[in-house]
Amino acid sequence: MAPKYKEGETVAAFNGKWISYAHTTVAYCAFLGALIVGVYLHYHKIVQNEFYGYPEEWFPSVSATIGDRYPERSVFMLFIALTSGPRFALVGLWYILTRRPNATLPKFVAGVGIFRTLTCGGWTYVTSTDDHDWHDIFMISYLVATLPWTLGVLALSPTNPTALKYRKIFAGSFFGTLVPLIYFFIQHKVHRVAGAYTTYAFFEWSLVLLDVAFDAVTFIEFSNLEIVVKDVRGITRGAGNKAVADAVLEKEREKEVAQVFASGFSWVGVFDAAADVYNGFVFWSMLTSLGLCVWYFPLWHMGISGYEVLVMCTVSPFLLGIRSLRFLVVRHVRIVHLLSLSGMLAFLAKSPENRLFSVGFGVWMACLGWSATFFAERSQPHRLEARISAFSLGLLASSVAKFSFWTNNPVWPVMHAANGGWNKLGFALAVLAILRSTRATASSGADSPAPGPTKGSPALAGLGLAGLFFAMHSLLSDSSTMILWVWEGYPVRGPLAVPHGAWTLLAMGAGLVLGLFAPSLARSWVLYGIGSIGAAVLTTTSHWTGYYGALTLTVYVMAAAPVFIAHAARHSPATTFGLGFLIYNILVLAHVWVVAYAFVPGGPLMREHTDWVMTAMMLFMGCGVFSLSAQPSAPTIKKYKGKPNPAAGRQRSYYLYILLGLELLATAIAYLRFPSYNYTPYHPEEKSVTAGIWTIHFSLDNDMWSSEHRMRDVIKELELDVVGLLESDLQRIIMGNRDTTQFLAEDLGMYVDFGPGPNKHTWGSALLSKFPIVNSTHHLLPSPVGELAPAIHATLDMYGRYVDVFVFHSGQEEDPEDRRLQSEYLAKLMKETPRPSILLSYLVTKPGQGNYNTYVGEKSGMRDVDPSDWDRWCEYILYKGLKRTGYARVSRSTITDTEIQAAKFVVDQPEGTNDFIPEEQVPPGLRFPALFRGQGVRGHAYHVFNEPRYFA
Structure with missing residues (x-):
């Protein structure tokens, strides 16, 4: 008897748009359902935050709504679980819709979609109360994955004007909303502005609605599809099934962006690009460490030591002027790069001298190798562009690494395992990267000319490189450098190192993309003029205005890198790169002399003239533009039949993938490092304040290791609530462009004021405090002859009472008139404040003598912490x-x-007397830690008196 069914017949079918409808409906129900229940049951509780409640704050944030309160948390979890089914179906159907033969992008986007779905479940079911770290990891992973998902969906969208229009609206609104979202969060968290969190909440809810709305647009494409269920083995006995047409889409013309990112994707190409970029990272890591290692020696000699000559090891490209040697270097550039890794192995050397020599040799070989590589690739523009991209992205990668490691590069020779270094891993990856990225160059040793005529002056091109390299190194090798240029203290009126350091990194990426895709604009006088205005604004103004100038300059410098280097490679590398690095070295010395004028020959000529250095930098870059203006415009990527070379386009896309990855990493780091601002002093029950002063010698210890971790340990164990740090400004090439206070503040849980910035020409003073800094003013005290004396005058909120804290570094012993004027200035400042005050200082005087009597007594109104301590000179x-x-x-x-x-x-409490009392009469919360008695710990012990002193 024949069966009553037919194999393969359809038993169920529905239109694909219902997947979009279901996903949108259930997702909105999850959030809006929790909001309705939360407002109805716990309104006053969910609008309350750490600073304000109703009526100042009157609308709850998303996190407060879907958080730990029952039953709104359960409502959200229930519906978000129901959302997972349509969500997986939506991702799968989008992949089916957009997949193409030999196209990898649809698979990548589908993988990102699945990843987002899983991480959404992570932050939903692991709340911050359950496990704060994992909740943040899931949340930041979800947010970071949103960018490639959004861009991938836009790139793969079939040609449908309506769908594309709405996707652009929702995506643009989503990313545009992030700017005011961050602004109002900082207003709430940092400035504690009443009502700011409510405004922030509206933008946060907007992000949720826009995120879901972006995916809801898929109903337009999905309406052309039907989902069918077929019985292929006759397990059902239903009848009357309708015939269903196959889902057929009209063949759409591929967009150019999709061609670039999807066509012929190769993981081999990605690995080659990654190896190239890591090679660039190694170069910038070694170059930025050279000045830091050199600085150790004049620092301990208190003057010229002779080791400063190693700054000149970057001039090795002059050797490429010898034809036979140039041929040898180009032909064996892999060996040159491998030899340069002595700079990565320098951490193994125990003595500072040997470490410096290892780094110097490494930088010598690295400059030689990279200059030879640029010259060797000049005959093939797309290969040269790849090398330049790797060189520029190497700087970005180095800055991202420093952003992640609190302004230290983990592979520097001043780092090792004990202070957070990743030297061994960094070296191993460097070897692999060099072996991969130096397999061959275009010329293989021959002087193959660049296509087209070569015009312009090689000397001017070299000067352009000098300005470019100096700008990249001095301003862009750390994301916080220019932020500290415009920092003027509390209340906050400008950017913060975290999170706004990520803005600098994003601007670097935007500038590089501009230079690659719009070389005619990058080489123009118009963009040079805009960049010069940015430099002037950065140099002369503060707060947000100054930082906008910094971002403008950042975009210009990175945009100029591809055209400057490509043009220099057309000429003799000895003239362009050799001269470029020589003038760069002179700029480096000038940039140090503006603050070290008291210790170098002819120093007073450069005293406090950062403006001269910035002007010279931009004039040199102008020389590069002048040379470029004589060179006929030519595409950096060859074209065939008027269309881009597919292989060159794919190669460029790999570097753009890496750029996108670095920017996403920077964004994630900014999120994870954002401070909590919920700090508490060590002994609040006694209203105790432990204050300290320490001259930290630029965070390099006696053996030339970075000392932040060791400093952190002793500050924590000594239970310092407020600490002044002197010799703390490290934001110069010679000091590694670092900021020790970032690590200390975040790890110890303290507010921080960096003090007068790098453009104020001091050796630095900084303040760390467990108490909120209500206001701070930076002072440069009278210093007509010697080095500038920095001071911070900060008002702290100590247990509801305003207390002024002064952090001050006096001038040198050799300048008595400077120190007299400074003592009168500071005494007047301290006398005028009616509030309780503490001075944490470096005075360069003996107790009871000279200027001491200006600082202590009627002129200042201040008392000495221990008048009987006669054995002091500085602190x-x-x-x-x-x-x-x-x-x-x-x-x-x-x-x-x-x-x-x-x-x-x-x-x-009243000031008390100078009478000593035994420790037994002091409450435990007011005693110094016993850890430092006797031999102490790790070389730290109570000395001079061999124990603390206590007063009645």
């Missing part, structure tokens, strides 16, 4: 309006050349 702690209960001196170990002085105070 002093003074106070007024507080009860001083204890004083201690702690040995420095090998971290620096100066001890730590610390004092304990109690707020809202």
